[in-house]
Amino acid sequence: MFSHLPRAPLERLRLPWLAQARIDCAILRLDLIDPLISGNKGFKLQEPLRxxxxTGAPGLISLGGNHSNHLHALAAAGRRFGFATAGLLRGxxxxxxxxxxxxxxGMHLHWLGYAGYRARHQADFWQPWQDRYPGWHCIAEGGAGEQGMAGCALIVEQARGxxxxxxxPDYHAWWLAVGSGxxxxxxxxxxxGAHPVHGALALPADHGVAQTVQALVGGAGYHLHDACRGGFARVDDALLAFIEASERASQVPLEAVYTGKALLALREQVEAGRxxxxxxxxxxxxxxxxxxxxYV
Ligand SMILES: Cc1ncc(COP(=O)(O)O)c(C=O)c1O
Structure with missing residues (x-):
């Protein structure tokens, strides 16, 4: 684990639609903290790695899809910090x-099929994996839940610093992409409660994100916005054109599943006068x- 998580630079984000609405926006570049263990994953993996x-666990196991940022960061962290890793993959x-x-x-990969992957929320899901990998630390899909959340307070600290x-002198609100919440x-x-947090949903609202967030922190201090544009990881031409124009104007690289959709949802809200x-x-x-x- 990182003994000191590298600091993510806070930079001014300059885009024409922000300037037009006279919104000051800064971007906290978690993508720059590390070439491999990057983004929010660096923060979410802190507590599971600790x-x-x-506990002297020989390794860590988690779940994800075949483009999973979470498994990618976990596998890289395992290699760097001397843990074995196993990935349970969808499909x-x-x-x-x-x-x-x-x-x-060096991650051990196990393909669960689709039905096998859907069983991940069942109470006895982990048992066979715990039998197969005794003493390994199991991490929920996407690094979700209390353990994942623990390292994220540092995001606030880094920005404030x-x-x-x-x-x-201060800021008014946060905006970020949401998967598990x-x-x-x-x-x-x-x-x-000091500043509201706006979440742009990368998944359709019926995926239970609101309930997950409610269970973790209650109902206050945040707003969730639909940003998924018809489905998780669904990409359309308008989104790709927006990403390309934003990258050209701001020099900040984006991707289409989370950050690009989150920024586009922000533009919609800014233009609607929110x-x-x-x-x-x-x-x-x-x-x-x-x-x-x-997808490129
Ligand atoms: C790039 C990126 N942004 C945002 C998220 C959403 O994070 P969370 O699951 O904590 O809502 C994820 C992962 O799910 C991600 O990989």
Whole structure:
């Protein structure tokens, strides 16, 4: 584990539609903390890695799809910090850039099929894996839940520590992409109501994210916005054109599953007048750029 998680730079984000609405936006570049263990995953894996070390676990097991940013970061962290890793994958064997990296990092891969993967929420799901890998630390899909959340308070700390450098006395709200809702919940807990956290949903609303966040931190201190554009990881031409234009204007790389959709949802809200002129927003770049290889 990182003994000191590298600091994610906080930078001004300059885009024409932000300037037009007189919204000040800064972007917290979690994508830059590390070439491999990057984005919100670096923060979400902190506590599971600490626990694995503290309990003498020989390895860590988790779940994901064949483009999973979470498994990618976990496999890289295992290799770097001396843990074995196992990945339980959705579907049937496929050769994607992410899967090739997982293999190169030495992760043991098990393909569960689709029905097998759907069983991941059942109470007895982990038992056979715990029998097969005794003493290994099991991490929920996407690093979700309390353990994943624990490391995310540091995101707030890192941003606050850099406000003076960009000439801000304070900020008004956060904006970030949401999958499981864990990172958002971590920010909400750290904020304790001081600043609202806006989450742009990468999954359809009926996937239970609101319930997950509610269970973690209750119902206050955040707002969830639909941003998934018809489905998780569904990509359309308008989104790709928006990403390309945003990258050209801001020099910040984005991907289409999380950060690109989150920024587009922010533009929609800004253009609808959701934020008053003069609002200072922190957009969290949650990383995921390795996943771009899957669709570019
Ligand atoms: C790049 C990226 N951004 C955002 C998220 C969403 O994070 P969370 O599951 O904590 O809501 C994920 C993972 O799910 C991700 O890989």
């Amino acid at each position: 626990l694995a070390r503290a 049937h064997p496929q050769d994607t850039p992410t899967v090739r990296d997982l293999q190169a990092f 850099q406000l003076a450098q960009i000439g801000w 864990t990172t958002l919940a971590g920010l909400v807990r750290a904020e304790q 934020f008053a002129p003069g609002t200072r927003l922190i957009f969290v770049h949650t990383g995921g750029l390795q996943g771009r290889r899957g």
